[in-house]
Structures are given as structure tokens and as C-alpha cells.
Amino acid sequence: MAQYNEIIHSSNTSGEGLDPKDFKSAAAVRWCAGCGDFSILATLQKAMSEMGVPKEKFAIISGIGCSSRFPYYMNTFGFHTIHGRAIAIASGMRLARPDLSLWVMTGDGDCLSIGGNHFIHACRRNMNVNILMFNNEIYSLTKGQQSPTSRVGLKTKSSPLGTIDDPFEPATLALGAGSTFVARGIDTDPKSMKELFRAAHNHQGTSFVEIYTNCLIFNDGALKPFTDRAIRDEATIWLEHKQPLLFGADKKKGIKMDGARPRVIDLNDSRHSIDEVLVHNNEDSYMAFLLANMSYDTTMPRPMGIFLDIKLDTYIQRSEKQLAQYYDPNADLMVLLKGDESWEI
Amino acid sequence: MAKKQVKLNNIVVRFAGDSGDGMQLVGVQLSNLCGTYGNGVNTFPDYPAEIRSPEGTLYGVSAYQLHIGSQPVYTHGNYIDILVAMNASSVKVNLPNVRKGGLIIVDTAGFADKFLKLAEYTTNPLEDDTYKDYKVVKVDINSIMAEEAKGMELSLKIVSRTKNIFSLGMIHWLLNMKLEPTIKWLEGKFDAKPGIKDINIKALKRGYKFAEECPELETQMLVPPADKPKGTYRNITGNEASALGLLTASRLANMPLFLGSYPITPATEILHFLSGFKKYGVRHLQAEDEIGGICSAIGAALGGNLACTTTSGPGLSLKIEALGFAVIVEIPLIIVNVQRAGPSTGIPTKMEQSDLLQAVFGRHGEAPMPVLAARSCSDCYDICIEAARIATKYLTPVLVLTDGYIAQGTEPWRIPDVDKMQKFPIDFVTEKEGFQPYKRDEKTLKRMWAIPGTPGLEHRVGGLEKQNNGSVVSSDGMNHQIMSEIRDKKIKGIANDIPDLEVVGDENGDILVVCWGSTFGAVKTAHESLTSQGKNFSFVHLRYLNPLPKNLGDILSKFKRILVPEVNLGQLKFILQGNFLREIEGLNKMQGIPFKAIEIENKIIEMLNQGDK
Numbered sequence: 001m002a003q004y005n006e007i008i009h010s011s012n013t014s015g016e017g018l019d020p021k022d023f024k025s026a027a028a029v030r031w032c033a034g035c036g037d038f039s040i041l042a043t044l045q046k047a048m049s050e051m052g053v054p055k056e057k058f059a060i061i062s063g064i065g066c067s068s069r070f071p072y073y074m075n076t077f078g079f080h081t082i083h084g085r086a087i088a089i090a091s092g093m094r095l096a097r098p099d100l101s102l103w104v105m106t107g108d109g110d111c112l113s114i115g116g117n118h119f120i121h122a123c124r125r126n127m128n129v130n131i132l133m134f135n136n137e138i139y140s141l142t143k144g145q146q147s148p149t150s151r152v153g154l155k156t157k158s159s160p161l162g163t164i165d166d167p168f169e170p171a172t173l174a175l176g177a178g179s180t181f182v183a184r185g186i187d188t189d190p191k192s193m194k195e196l197f198r199a200a201h202n203h204q205g206t207s208f209v210e211i212y213t214n215c216l217i218f219n220d221g222a223l224k225p226f227t228d229r230a231i232r233d234e235a236t237i238w239l240e241h242k243q244p245l246l247f248g249a250d251k252k253k254g255i256k257m258d259g260a261r262p263r264v265i266d267l268n269d270s271r272h273s274i275d276e277v278l279v280h281n282n283e284d285s286y287m288a289f290l291l292a293n294m295s296y297d298t299t300m301p302r303p304m305g306i307f308l309d310i311k312l313d314t315y316i317q318r319s320e321k322q323l324a325q326y327y328d329p330n331a332d333l334m335v336l337l338k339g340d341e342s343w344e345i
Numbered sequence: 346m347a348k349k350q351v352k353l354n355n356i357v358v359r360f361a362g363d364s365g366d367g368m369q370l371v372g373v374q375l376s377n378l379c380g381t382y383g384n385g386v387n388t389f390p391d392y393p394a395e396i397r398s399p400e401g402t403l404y405g406v407s408a409y410q411l412h413i414g415s416q417p418v419y420t421h422g423n424y425i426d427i428l429v430a431m432n433a434s435s436v437k438v439n440l441p442n443v444r445k446g447g448l449i450i451v452d453t454a455g456f457a458d459k460f461l462k463l464a465e466y467t468t469n470p471l472e473d474d475t476y477k478d479y480k481v482v483k484v485d486i487n488s489i490m491a492e493e494a495k496g497m498e499l500s501l502k503i504v505s506r507t508k509n510i511f512s513l514g515m516i517h518w519l520l521n522m523k524l525e526p527t528i529k530w531l532e533g534k535f536d537a538k539p540g541i542k543d544i545n546i547k548a549l550k551r552g553y554k555f556a557e558e559c560p561e562l563e564t565q566m567l568v569p570p571a572d573k574p575k576g577t578y579r580n581i582t583g584n585e586a587s588a589l590g591l592l593t594a595s596r597l598a599n600m601p602l603f604l605g606s607y608p609i610t611p612a613t614e615i616l617h618f619l620s621g622f623k624k625y626g627v628r629h630l631q632a633e634d635e636i637g638g639i640c641s642a643i644g645a646a647l648g649g650n651l652a653c654t655t656t657s658g659p660g661l662s663l664k665i666e667a668l669g670f671a672v673i674v675e676i677p678l679i680i681v682n683v684q685r686a687g688p689s690t691g692i693p694t695k696m697e698q699s700d701l702l703q704a705v706f707g708r709h710g711e712a713p714m715p716v717l718a719a720r721s722c723s724d725c726y727d728i729c730i731e732a733a734r735i736a737t738k739y740l741t742p743v744l745v746l747t748d749g750y751i752a753q754g755t756e757p758w759r760i761p762d763v764d765k766m767q768k769f770p771i772d773f774v775t776e777k778e779g780f781q782p783y784k785r786d787e788k789t790l791k792r793m794w795a796i797p798g799t800p801g802l803e804h805r806v807g808g809l810e811k812q813n814n815g816s817v818v819s820s821d822g823m824n825h826q827i828m829s830e831i832r833d834k835k836i837k838g839i840a841n842d843i844p845d846l847e848v849v850g851d852e853n854g855d856i857l858v859v860c861w862g863s864t865f866g867a868v869k870t871a872h873e874s875l876t877s878q879g880k881n882f883s884f885v886h887l888r889y890l891n892p893l894p895k896n897l898g899d900i901l902s903k904f905k906r907i908l909v910p911e912v913n914l915g916q917l918k919f920i921l922q923g924n925f926l927r928e929i930e931g932l933n934k935m936q937g938i939p940f941k942a943i944e945i946e947n948k949i950i951e952m953l954n955q956g957d958k
Contacts, residue, residue, distance in 0.1 A: 001772035001773065001774060001775060001776070002773055002775045003599050003770055003771065003773070004599060004649050007649070007773055007798055007799055008649075008798060010775075010798075010800075012798075013800045013801075025805070027805075027818075054800070055800075056797065056801070056803060057797070059648075071807070072807075075803050076803050077797040077803050077805075078803075078805035078806075078807075079805070079806060080805065080806075080808060080809060081643070081807060082640070082667060085636065085667065088637040088641055089641065089643050090644055091630060091640075091641050091644060092603065092630060092640065092642055092643060092644025092645040093645060095603065095629075095630055095645060096601065096645035096648040097645075097650075097797065097798070100648070117634055117637070118636075118637055118640070120633075121633035121637065319628065322623055325623075327623060327624060328624050328625075331624045333592070333593065333596060333625065334760070334762075334763060336592070337589055337593075337760050337763070338579060339579050339581070339585075341381070341579060341580070342579040343577070343578055343579070344576075344577055344578075345574075345576060
């Protein structure tokens with residue numbers, strides 16, 4: 001047994017030499033066979049083993065949904081909490097425990113519908129929490145209703161004639177809310193996903209990573225337009241910092257600015273050259289908005305990778321700075337109790 | 346003319362005016378003065394929901410009432426002895442509560458035609474017999490102060506705003522109080538604004554002189570100091586006491602304090618105080634909503650902090666889902682709910698005791714939780730510490746009920762010596778051997794608690810039912826039955842860890858009054874009053890609403906009739922009837938204001954007159 005301060009200041013295990021297996025819990029994984037969540041689980045176990053963080057310093061917090069069962073499968077401190085509230089709970093844990101590496105596992109419904117308010121405020125506060133949002137564009141654990149990212153017209157159990165409301169574009173929402181790290185990956189590309197997790201971990205502030213995840217029970221094929229081998233090179237573009245925005249099987253297509261909006265050009269076409277192609281800069285928030293806005297534009301490739309990674313003060317830095325300035329461990333509580341005016345009898 | 350002096354045991358003073366007239370300010374200063382002098386004093390700020398209501402209106406009247414005694418006082422008083430009113434509306438709304446023959450001091454500027462119309466008076470009540478049952482002193486403060494301000498180059502507005510201080514000066518003379526402490530207070534308050542400082546000091550002195558020279562004011566009223574135990578005292582509101590209690594509790598538990606909160610009347614001051622305690626290491630988050638408030642507190646609690654959230658009725662409703670989580674995950678958490686008149690926005694600045702059932706029962710599933718209620722402003726301090734003791738000892742959320750009356754009212758508080766308080770330092774599990782998060786202490790049924798950062802104790806907890814004695818998720822029905830019963834037994838067992846109820850008055854008899862929360866003051870005062878008249882009844886006051894004290898049933902069985910006065914339509918009555926299968930009589934008030942002692946007394950007399958029912 002030990003008291004709070006002893007635990008906080010006790011020595012930690014080494015964060016080096018960890019193996020992905022060290023992050024596997026004994027619990028049987030209960031996702032459907034073929035679920036995209038398996039890929040994310042394996043990737044995060046691998047990524048965490050390489051982060052150099054003592055295992056006891058990780059805390060994984062989730063809400064409710066298929067994605068939110070995640071903590072049970074990780075051999076870290078894990079908290080499976082309330083629908084939509086994981087980010088609010090993580091925010092409190094972040095303030096209380098600046099020493100922890102905090103990861104929120106959430107889904108499109110959990111994060112953007114019931115938890116939307118906590119999400120935007122965590123983005124604005126730059127809370128130094130890593131939010132991994134598994135986006136399968138459907139409510140799965142409740143067996144197939146439309147979600148806030150479902151495409152217009154999608155027929156689900158709660159939209160038998162097709163949805164009539166427009167979806168959120170999560171990256172744009174996160175950017176608009178002030179997130180300082182916004183990225184997008186896909187379950188079928190664990191290698192890139194691991195890089196995104198590493199970058200999210202290294203980033204100081206709210207890191208938002210959207211991961212396209214296929215639900216093969218209730219929304220199978222939703223991601224096909226950019227996962228299908230035959231078309232994915234043409235339908236997606238990987239954002240690489242300080243590299244020209246090129247895509248296509250032979251990387252001969254590019255993005256150029258046409259007035260205030262981006263446009264696809266074909267470099268095989270003798271009328272265009274590489275010099276016209278926009279160069280990505282993930283430290284430029286104007287560019288991040290521009291690229292995120294391409295997401296639902298069917299004439300443009302779907303951007304994947306890191307939209308934005310900028311360094312601004314985090315909430316916890318400011319909070320700790322205030323504490324460092326004003327906190328006096330020897331402050332006499334009796335002075336406070338007496339207040340401005342007291343008298344003796 | 347020779348002035349007289351009379352000694353009184355009690356006096357009730359009420360300042361009433363528009364929201365911007367500074368009535369609260371002078372009320373607080375007077376209560377500090379009385380406290381310093383050694384009087385018992387209980388205050389009742391009574392203000393509208395609007396920040397600056399339209400001037401002169403009946404609904405915009407803001408008031409501050411002080412009950413000053415030569416003994417400790419526990420209520421805001423039955424009737425007003427001195428009403429200071431800045432306009433016609435302020436007299437009209439308060440007149441029913443002024444003692445017949447009581448003194449009403451009016452600022453005549455507030456009786457101009459415009460203000461009479463706003464007060465819905467068709468004639469000027471100062472010129473007819475509307476106020477014939479009272480002694481009215483008219484003063485044209487504006488004209489007097491305009492004269493005082495000559496040559497000071499101050500705007501008319503600034504001069505006219507001294508009317509509250511002028512009236513405070515009059516009260517100084519009436520209660521035979523020294524001006525110096527108030528002059529010192531004004532000097533401190535307006536240190537940076539010499540002109541305003543000077544005119545206010547002039548107003549104070551001029552008000553005093555006016556009263557001294559006023560032919561209608563013949564008598565000074567002296568309330569001798571109360572005989573109180575030695576110690577250091579101050580005046581304190583319930584909300585400040587709650588904030589200080591939570592901070593003290595974190596010291597006693599040896600855990601850092603975290604507050605997650607969202608502004609809501611009348612609980613907001615707790616957030617104000619705690620957010621200003623950075624010197625004492627308090628961390629806080631003003632959350633995006635009520636749910637974010639409690640959830641951030643849950644996150645901090647899961648991280649090993651002493652975490653709390655503060656709210657009022659509608660906010661508690663929003664937090665309730667999260668309370669269910671805190672119950673099943675079994676972590677300490679303190680929820681301070683400052684009750685106000687509901688449902689919905691109701692009358693947000695007025696008090697009520699109508700969240701009791703919400704507090705005890707308002708959750709999905711079987712989700713038992715301790716519920717405590719403070720009986721007075723200063724008791725908010727003790728009750729928050731007790732809530733933290735229970736929360737950390739049993740790993741449970743604890744709900745603390747206060748209300749708008751004690752949260753914003755004041756009373757003198759004897760400051761405790763923190764070094765002499767019982768510490769309850771919390772030990773977290775660090776040993777790997779035998780660790781299972783849902784293995785329990787046999788005595789308290791508290792589960793094993795390890796926090797993030799403890800090497801080798803990585804584990805998962807959450808809202809899903811867990812295996813008894815283990816750690817894994819379980820949907821097994823038999824296990825759920827066992828876990829539900831354990832959670833229930835754990836909370837019920839706290840009854841063994843709280844003091845027995847003490848009956849005030851005879852141990853058995855005809856009438857027992859059972860009260861809870863801030864109704865304590867009115868019942869205690871009524872008891873003192875009736876007992877002195879040879880009229881007998883006994884009472885108990887509940888600070889613990891769940892679980893109830895063990896000897897309550899035994900006490901109830903010794904009385905023929907049981908009366909529960911409460912500011913709701915019978916919530917404790919419902920709980921007692923359900924628990925003890927006894928017929929309980931209710932005295933229920935739903936007017937946004939606390940009980941007066943006289944209302945309790947009248948009911949008891951009525952019951953006594955009925956004899957054996």
C-alpha cells in the first residue's frame with residue numbers, strides 16, 4: 001500500500017525493450033471476425049511497445065460502442081466508461097495526472113454524436129489527449145443505425161428509405177474546433193497507421209486520429225471507393241510533410257491551386273509540370289483546412305495522413321504553469337479558513 | 346431630546362431595494378460587524394434571478410435580511426423589526442413580514458410618482474394610512490447627500506448611489522454601533538477611488554447623524570453579545586464553507602483536490618472559491634457542460650485525486666448517468682448539490698429541499714449512494730469533510746445536499762484547528778500479489794483500488810458488470826445478483842459508521858419532529874420557544890439521509906405523532922413511511938423561502954391542541 005505522492009514519485013519500469021505481446025491482455029477479443037478493429041488493436045500494441053513509455057503510465061479510456069471495448073484487450077490501465085463521455089473523463093484525468101499517456105478510443109457515434117460537445121471542447125482546449133476515432137459510418141453495437149458520418153442516402157435500420165441528413169466531416173470538424181493534430185488512417189494500412197499513432201503520441205496537445213474502419217456486418221463496403229485495390233491509388237492521396245501532393249499508381253497526378261480551391265492536374269498531360277503541384281505543409285493550418293475540405297468532394301482524391309501537426313500551448317502546460325506560479329506547498333490552510341475578517345472571542 | 350436605549354434579545358433588520366442599490370453589500374457589512382461584536386447572526390440574501398432588474402419594480406426587489414441575537418440564532422427570523430426600503434416596491438413586497446409596530450425607513454425619492462406606479466400604488470402610501478400599523482421614518486437621502494457633496498465635483502449618480510451607506514449609517518445609530526470599523530472598511534474598499542471613498546464615509550456619518558437627530562427615532566436598540574465558546578470566529582456562507590471543507594478534506598485524505606464544474610445558481614460560488622485556491626494546489630476545470638463537470642471529476646478520481654463536482658437541481662439531473670457509473674466502478678467522488686426551486690429553471694435564486702428523492706433514488710439500475718445534508722452555513726464545511734471520509738473509506742460517490750438559503754446566507758463560524766482534525770489518509774494498492782480490482786475488504790466491503798502509474802497493476806474497470814472478487818467482465822445473472830447485493834450492503838453498512846441520532850427533548854412523548862437540511866434552524870428555534878412556554882415536543886435532525894441512522898426506527902416508535910416539516914411536498918415523509926411503515930404528518934412549504942420558526946410553532950400548537958388524535 002502507498003499514498004498518492006509515493007505512487008506519483010515512485011520509480012517506474014523501463015519503457016524500453018517492450019514487446020507488442022506485453023500490451024495484450026488476457027481477455028478474449030469479442031469483435032466480429034474480419035472487423036477492422038483487430039487491425040487497430042494490433043497496430044496500437046506494436047506502436048505503444050515502441051514509444052519508450054513505461055507500461056504503467058498508459059491509460060486507455062473509452063466510451064460505448066464496438067470501438068470502446070478496446071481497453072479490455074490492452075494490458076494497460078483501462079477505463080471503459082460512459083457513452084460519449086470518454087473525452088470528458090480523459091480531460092479530468094489529464095489535469096489530475098500530467099504524468100500519464102492518455103488514449104481515448106471512440107467511434108463516430110460516441111465521439112461526434114453523443115460526445116460531440118466534449119470532443120470540440122477538448123480540441124479547443126488542446127488537452128494533450130490522443131483521440132483515436134474509429135469511423136465505420138454506422139452504429140454497430142446497437143445493430144445498424146445511421147451515424148453522424150453516414151453518407152446521405154444510406155439505408156439503415158433507422159433510415160429504411162435512406163438518410164436525409166448530411167454527415168460531419170470529422171477532420172474539418174476537429175480543425176474547426178481548434179485541434180492541433182489532425183490525421184486520418186485506414187484499417188487496411190497498419191503500417192501507415194502505426195506512424196500516425198507515433199506522431200499523435202509525439203504531439204503535445206489534442207491529437208485526433210480518424211481511422212476508417214470497415215464494419216462488415218452493418219456497413220460492409222462503405223470504404224470500398226478508396227480501399228479497393230483497383231482504384232485506391234486514384235481515389236486517395238497520402239499527405240507527406242514538405243512533399244508535393246501527388247497521387248495515382250505512378251504518382252503522376254497532382255493537386256494544384258486554382259484560385260482559392262484545389263484542382264487535380266495530370267502530369268502526363270504536357271500542359272502541367274511538377275512545379276505547379278502544391279507542396280504539403282502540416283504546420284500550416286490554412287492548408288489543413290483546404291485539404292480536409294477535399295474529403296467529401298467526389299472530384300478530388302480522399303486525403304490520408306497528417307493534415308496538421310502544430311505546436312501550441314496545451315491546457316495542461318498552462319494549468320501547470322499557473323500552479324507553479326501560485327502553488328505553495330507550505331501554504332497555511334488556517335490563513336484561508338480565517339478569511340479576510342475574523343475575530344477572537 | 347433625550348434618547349432612550351432598550352436591550353433586546355433579538356432583532357431582525359432587512360435592507361430592500363433595486364438589484365443595483367447595494368443592499369447585499371450593506372447587509373454583508375452589517376453581519377460582519379455584528380459577528381465581530383459577538384452577536385449571533387443569521388443572514389438571508391433574497392434576490393431576483395435577473396442581474397439588474399428594471400428599477401422600482403415589484404419583481405426586481407433585492408433584499409438582505411439579518412437576524413441578530415444575544416444568543417446564537419438559527420433562522421432568518423420570524424418578523425422584520427427594521428425595514429430599510431429604497432422605494433415603494435421594496436416596502437410593498439416586504440410589508441406582510443414586518444412586525445406590527447415595526448420600523449420602516451424609506452428613501453422618499455423612491456416614492457416619486459414613477460415608483461408608486463411601478464409598485465402599483467394608486468395613492469402615495471406615505472400620505473395616507475396604508476402604513477398606519479408601522480412606524481415610518483421618511484428621509485430624502487438624495488437631497489441631504491447633494492448638500493454634503495457640494496464642492497466635491499462628483500456626478501449626481503455617484504452621490505445618489507451612497508444611499509445604501511447612508512442607511513447603514515442610520516442602522517449604526519439605531520443599534521448603537523461604532524462607525525470606525527465601517528469607515529475602515531470603506532477606506533479599504535474604495536482605496537483607489539478617493540472621491541467615492543470620501544462621499545461614502547460622509548454618507549455613513551451623515552446617516553448616523555440623521556438618525557441621532559431624527560425626532561421620530563427615540564430609542565436605540567441594543568442586542569448584547571452572545572455567550573459563545575472561546576475561539577477565532579468569522580462569518581461564512583455555506584458555499585464558501587463547502588469549498589473550504591473540500592479543500593480541508595483533501596489535506597486530511599492526503600490526496601490532491603480536483604473540481605470539475607459548470608456554473609449554475611446557487612452553487613457557482615463553490616467553483617469561484619476553489620478555482621481561486623491555486624496557492625493550495627487545487628486543480629479545476631470549468632467544463633463545457635454539467636456532464637463534462639462530473640465526468641472530468643470522475644477522470645480525476647480514477648487518477649487518484651479527491652474529486653468533486655458542484656451543481657444545483659437541473660445540473661444534478663444531467664449528472665445522474667455519470668453517478669451510475671461512479672457507483673458501479675466504485676470510486677470516491679463528492680457531488681455537492683445546492684438545491685433551488687424547481688422543476689426545470691423554476692425559481693433559480695430561491696431555495697427548496699426538493700432534490701431529496703432525486704438524490705436518494707434518482708438513478709438507473711440499483712445504484713445506492715450515501716446522501717448527506719448540511720443543516721447550516723457552517724455545517725457545509727463539516728459535511729463536506731464527512732462526505733470525503735465516507736467516499737474514500739468505502740470507495741463510493743457521496744451526494745451532499747445544501748440549499749440556496751444556507752449556501753448564500755451567512756452565520757458566524759468558529760474556525761476549527763485543522764491540525765487537530767482526524768486524518769483519513771488513503772492508501773492505494775501497490776502489491777501485485779493477490780490484486781483483483783473487485784476483491785473486497787471484509788469489513789467495509791471496499792474494493793481494492795490501484796491507480797494508473799502503479800507498476801504491474803495494469804487492469805481494466807468500467808461500466809460493465811464485473812466478476813465478484815475478480816476483474817473480468819461478467820454478464821452472468823447470478824454474479825449480477827451477488828454484485829448488486831454487495832453494493833447495496835456496502836452502502837447500508839455505512840449506518841454502522843455514523844453517529845446515533847440524538848433526540849432533542851424527551852426520549853418519548855406525543856410529538857416528534859423529524860427535520861433535515863436547513864430546516865434545522867426553524868425547528869430548533871421553535872423548540873426553544875415552545876419549551877420555554879411549557880409546550881412539549883421533541884425533535885431529531887437528520888444529516889445522514891442515506892443510509893439513515895440505525896436508531897431512527899427505535900426513536901420513531903417512541904412517539905405518538907411524527908411531523909416532518911420540509912420545503913417540498915413530502916419527500917422525507919415518503920422515505921420514512923416507506924422505511925418504517927409509520928404514518929407521518931407533513932408540513933410542507935413551497936414558496937422559495939425557508940421555514941420561519943413561528944410556522945413550526947403554530948403547527949405544533951395545533952397538534953398539541955388536538956390532543957390524542
